Amino acid sequence: MAVELIDSSYGKANVKFLKVKKNPENPQEQEVLEANVKVLLRGNFDVSYTKADNAPIVPTDTVKNTILIEAKKTDVWPIERFAAHLAQHFTGKYSHVDGVEVDIVQARWTKFPVQGKLHAHSFKNEGPETRRTRLEYNKKSKKLHVASSIVDLTVLKSTGSMFYGYNVCDYTTLKPATDRILSTDVDATWTFDPRKISTIQDVFAYAEKGGFDSAYNKAREITLELFALENSPSVQATMYNMSEKILENVPEVGKVDYALPNNHYILFNLEWKGLKNDDLFYPSPDPNGYIKATVARSPASKL
Numbered sequence: 118m119a120v121e122l123i124d125s126s127y128g129k130a131n132v133k134f135l136k137v138k139k140n141p142e143n144p145q146e147q148e149v150l151e152a153n154v155k156v157l158l159r160g161n162f163d164v165s166y167t168k169a170d171n172a173p174i175v176p177t178d179t180v181k182n183t184i185l186i187e188a189k190k191t192d193v194w195p196i197e198r199f200a201a202h203l204a205q206h207f208t209g210k211y212s213h214v215d216g217v218e219v220d221i222v223q224a225r226w227t228k229f230p231v232q233g234k235l236h237a238h239s240f241k242n243e244g245p246e247t248r249r250t251r252l253e254y255n256k257k258s259k260k261l262h263v264a265s266s267i268v269d270l271t272v273l274k275s276t277g278s279m280f281y282g283y284n285v286c287d288y289t290t291l292k293p294a295t296d297r298i299l300s301t302d303v304d305a306t307w308t309f310d311p312r313k314i315s316t317i318q319d320v321f322a323y324a325e326k327g328g329f330d331s332a333y334n335k336a337r338e339i340t341l342e343l344f345a346l347e348n349s350p351s352v353q354a355t356m357y358n359m360s361e362k363i364l365e366n367v368p369e370v371g372k373v374d375y376a377l378p379n380n381h382y383i384l385f386n387l388e389w390k391g392l393k394n395d396d397l398f399y400p401s402p403d404p405n406g407y408i409k410a411t412v413a414r415s416p417a418s419k420l
């Protein structure tokens with residue numbers, strides 16, 4: 118039977134480090150970045166799959182060492198900059214490496230107040246929420262894709278959410294709600310417009326002026342603010358409004374994706390006990406609604 122290799126990539130996943138940044142003027146004043154990095158290489162590796170010829174393989178162990186050595190040698194803040202640095206390194210050092218896919222997950226270590234002010238070097242892990250980035254670069258096609266995300270930001274509002282007016286058929290049992298609990302684990306991704314951030318140098322320049330941090334902060338703020346302030350007609354409408362606001366506020370972002378589970382809380386039926394119940398719920402882990410949307414600027418308003 119004739120077969121052919123259609124696609125391949127390889128590298129190291131779950132390469133973890135924590136880097137400390139000390140303020141040179143006050144070494145007690147520190148920041149930390151804990152990361153989980155995955156780097157996959159693409160390029161002229163076909164013979165390693167098809168002819169058992171290992172000659173072109175840069176061992177995944179070397180990929181791991183590279184991530185750690187470069188994390189030591191260069192600035193890892195923000196993660197988008199470090200991802201671009203790794204892409205530049207791998208495609209520059211090895212002539213047969215054409216492309217790189219870098220995924221970085223950053224743990225949420227935040228400083229906490231002690232005696233009224235943020236402590237200089239003590240952090241609280243606000244997990245499972247993470248900040249993430251995915252960067253894909255191909256040195257032949259010059260194509261660059263940079264997207265960043267917030268994952269597992271779990272939120273709940275106990276009122277200010279509705280769901281009614283939906284399609285009703287002979288299979289419908291859901292009752293319309295004008296006041297319900299709404300809870301989700303936010304998975305939001307903002308993809309940078311490849312016409313605005315089109316080269317590795319563009320990533321470095323945008324990082325330098327604080328663009329990636331500012332995009333992250335705005336996406337997070339908008340998500341939380343709209344979640345809280347809007348009287349939500351549905352998860353669908355709320356995620357669309359969040360996406361629109363991110364696109365309005367961050368011109369470098371070309372599209373926004375949300376994927377939101379609807380974590381249901383269901384009223385206990387206590388009528389059998391003669392009790393009227395509107396405040397005691399049980400969390401229903403499954404099944405859950407799962408609602409996705411991708412929102413981009415309309416072609417008419419391209420630039």
Ligand SMILES: O=c1[nH]c(=O)c2[nH]c(=O)[nH]c2[nH]1
Nearest residue numbers: 280291350351352353379406
């Ligand atoms: O916001 C919602 N969107 C839905 O599509 C849906 N479906 C459902 O049963 N409850 C909800 N809530």
